[in-house]
Structure formats: C-alpha cells, structure tokens
Amino acid sequence: MYSTPWCPYCVGARNLLNQLGVDYREIRVDQDIALRRQMMELSGRRTVPQIWIGATHVGGYTDLLGLQRSGKLDALLETAGGHQPKKR
DSSP states (O other): OEEOSSOHHHHHHHHHHHHTTOOOOOEEOSSOHHHHHHHHHHHSOOSSOBEEETTEEEESHHHHHHHHHHTOHHHHHHHHHOOOOOOO
C-alpha cells in the first residue's frame, strides 16, 4: 500500500487491514518523490492510498471498503496470499 501517515483514507485503510488481521507492506510516498512517481505510473492515479492485493490493483480506501462490504475482499486476500479471514 502506497500511503502517507496523515491521510485520513490511508488511516482508514490501515485500520481496516489491521482489523482483518492482514499483513501488509506500507510504502510511504510523502518523503520520496521517486516512490510517488512509481505509484502514479503503476496505478495511473495521484492520490493515496493506492492498494494492491497480490498483483491486483484494488485502488484506494473506498475501493477496499467496497470489496469488504460486498464480501469479495476475503476471497481476494485468500487467493493472493493464503490469508485466512478472522471469524466474524
């Protein structure tokens, strides 16, 4: 996940992934212009967060939340890395 520490959508994405028990790697783009350029080239977007699950570009926080609410996030996580969702 490309992010910044103060972006409210980044905070929301971190909170959701933590709540689900998902391990993720955070790439901070606030202090490295090369990483921000990389994020924009890979995603075609300028805003953070930009989230990938495995090789799948999910998009931003609202996209991630939409996947979770539609019930599609757990399957994507399982496919990407063997994630076993927490029992809810």
